[in-house]
Amino acid sequence: MKANCTNPEWIGRSKCAVCDVRNFVLFAGLSVDELNAILQPIDNLHVPQHSVLYEQGEPAPNLFTVRSGLIKLKVDLSNGCQRIVRLLRPGDVAGMETLVGERYHHTAIALQTADVCRIPRDVVIRLDQTNSRVHQALLRRWQNSVDQADHFITALSTGPAEARMARLLITLGCTGDQPEAMPTREDMGALLGITTETASRIMAEFRRRGLIQTDRGGELVCDHAGLALLANG
Amino acid sequence: MKANCTNPEWIGRSKCAVCDVRNFVLFAGLSVDELNAILQPIDNLHVPQHSVLYEQGEPAPNLFTVRSGLIKLKVDLSNGCQRIVRLLRPGDVAGMETLVGERYHHTAIALQTADVCRIPRDVVIRLDQTNSRVHQALLRRWQNSVDQADHFITALSTGPAEARMARLLITLGCTGDQPEAMPTREDMGALLGITTETASRIMAEFRRRGLIQTDRGGELVCDHAGLALLANG
DNA sequence: CGTTATGTTGACCTCCTTCAAAGGCTGTGG
DNA sequence: CCACAGCCTTTGAAGGAGGTCAACATAACG
Numbered sequence: 001m002k003a004n005c006t007n008p009e010w011i012g013r014s015k016c017a018v019c020d021v022r023n024f025v026l027f028a029g030l031s032v033d034e035l036n037a038i039l040q041p042i043d044n045l046h047v048p049q050h051s052v053l054y055e056q057g058e059p060a061p062n063l064f065t066v067r068s069g070l071i072k073l074k075v076d077l078s079n080g081c082q083r084i085v086r087l088l089r090p091g092d093v094a095g096m097e098t099l100v101g102e103r104y105h106h107t108a109i110a111l112q113t114a115d116v117c118r119i120p121r122d123v124v125i126r127l128d129q130t131n132s133r134v135h136q137a138l139l140r141r142w143q144n145s146v147d148q149a150d151h152f153i154t155a156l157s158t159g160p161a162e163a164r165m166a167r168l169l170i171t172l173g174c175t176g177d178q179p180e181a182m183p184t185r186e187d188m189g190a191l192l193g194i195t196t197e198t199a200s201r202i203m204a205e206f207r208r209r210g211l212i213q214t215d216r217g218g219e220l221v222c223d224h225a226g227l228a229l230l231a232n233g
Numbered sequence: 234m235k236a237n238c239t240n241p242e243w244i245g246r247s248k249c250a251v252c253d254v255r256n257f258v259l260f261a262g263l264s265v266d267e268l269n270a271i272l273q274p275i276d277n278l279h280v281p282q283h284s285v286l287y288e289q290g291e292p293a294p295n296l297f298t299v300r301s302g303l304i305k306l307k308v309d310l311s312n313g314c315q316r317i318v319r320l321l322r323p324g325d326v327a328g329m330e331t332l333v334g335e336r337y338h339h340t341a342i343a344l345q346t347a348d349v350c351r352i353p354r355d356v357v358i359r360l361d362q363t364n365s366r367v368h369q370a371l372l373r374r375w376q377n378s379v380d381q382a383d384h385f386i387t388a389l390s391t392g393p394a395e396a397r398m399a400r401l402l403i404t405l406g407c408t409g410d411q412p413e414a415m416p417t418r419e420d421m422g423a424l425l426g427i428t429t430e431t432a433s434r435i436m437a438e439f440r441r442r443g444l445i446q447t448d449r450g451g452e453l454v455c456d457h458a459g460l461a462l463l464a465n466g
Numbered sequence: 467c468g469t470t471a472t473g474t475t476g477a478c479c480t481c482c483t484t485c486a487a488a489g490g491c492t493g494t495g496g
Numbered sequence: 497c498c499a500c501a502g503c504c505t506t507t508g509a510a511g512g513a514g515g516t517c518a519a520c521a522t523a524a525c526g
Contacts, residue, residue: 079392083386085383085386085387096376100369100376105380129368132362135361135362136333138372139332142372142375142376146330146375146378147338149379149385150308150338150339153316153382154310154316157390157426158390158426160514161514184473193390193392194514194515195515197473197514197517200473200475201514203474204475393480393481393482393515418504418505418506428483429504430483431482437507
């Protein structure tokens with residue numbers, strides 16, 4: 001994870017002002033001047049696939065905004081298994097618990113190579129108190145986390161495994177993604193609360209039924225309508 | 234649902250200042266003067282068991298703090314089933330999505346007779362912007378929702394039904410509760426993502442094994458240690 | 467080229483659902 | 497007071513869904 005923004009040679013600081021995802025993330029309400037004022041302590045990190053952003057139970061000095069890639073938040077269970085409780089995509093924020101607590105509640109791991117901004121909690125707390133639009137954005141992000149958690153309960157943890165898998169594929173919006181966009185069978189299991197083997201069997205069955213196809217580029221093409229049918233059945 | 238606080242004859246307004254749960258809820262940071270200033274539009278509602286506080290998809294003008302009782306937040310699924318995604322206890326807040334959205338995301342129903350305060354969203358939005366302690370309390374509440382949602386994923390939607398039920402009973406803290414504290418078998422099913430029959434079978438089996446006992450008062454007494462063992466296995 | 471992680475498949479068995487029926491409890495009306 | 501309806505709970509039997517254990521394939525990587 002290489003830091004960029006605080007490196008003087010890096011042109012990222014000016015880039016930050018025109019960041020594609022800036023409008024979707026926390027600092028949407030800030031002027032360029034305001035932005036520059038608080039940019040100093042913010043690092044832009046490149047997170048390779050499978051590397052750990054932070055660990056459950058660690059002291060939590062920073063939160064992270066996702067610029068690109070895919071981050072999974074997982075929880076280690078008492079019996080040694082683990083469960084993925086959220087997937088973070090560009091525009092999402094990780095580690096918000098840092099604003100009201102001391103430690104991270106999950107372990108954050110890059111499912112795909114990701115590009116994130118690391119923001120010290122103090123910066124966000126200060127901005128939250130001084131800028132009402134940042135504050136509003138923060139509330140919205142928080143609600144977003146709740147909504148996604150609800151989705152994991154109602155869509156990915158309810159009903160037969162086949163329907164859950166269909167909903168997962170729909171959630172991932174599998175069409176047009178790069179090959180590595182798809183999580184491993186093991187991750188699918190951790191997402192849906194089923195075993196790796198069952199995940200594999202269902203995916204194989206989907207392929208046989210023509211619901212999914214691996215393009216010659218390695219990409220996965222889904223029959224959205226067919227999956228939606230399974231998801232509701 | 235009878236309104237009290239805005240009824241001039243009611244002594245609830247002064248009572249509000251000494252509300253037992255006030256310290257746990259949103260207005261913990263307010264002085265008595267500040268509190269009186271915003272008390273006007275707040276209604277204290279008595280919510281009989283099984284009555285609906287608000288419905289999923291409805292316009293959301295209010296949020297609610299729970300003073301006593303137990304509220305379930307349920308979601309209607311596309312296939313006609315329903316899933317309970319959260320349980321609200323005294324000190325919890327319902328309908329926070331009203332602060333960043335227009336409609337309720339769940340249907341809120343009293344599992345036990347409840348006592349709640351209905352607060353117009355505008356009041357909370359104003360307080361959130363003017364009083365930093367209220368603001369902080371709000372963030373904490375939001376994080377609370379996320380944490381509880383995570384708990385529903387990791388504890389109540391993961392593993393065999395028996396372990397989930399054990400975790401549910403532990404979560405409910407069954408000892409010392411009044412008889413009606415226990416949800417119906419159907420609700421247990423909706424909480425755990427299993428059928429009513431399975432919930433009944435597991436509870437019956439727990440009783441046979443001596444893990445739970447119905448006291449002569451009708452209360453449920455649990456073998457916490459034994460349940461914890463099941464929950465982790 | 468072996469080594470290791472990941473995906474696939476089979477056999478078997480357990481767990482859970484489904485469908486069905488019966489028992490208990492409460493409230494209502496004759 | 498009893499009969500009856502309605503609701504929740506319990507229990508049974510049967511079948512299917514998913515877990516477990518194991519073998520094997522495949523691909524990536526040193």
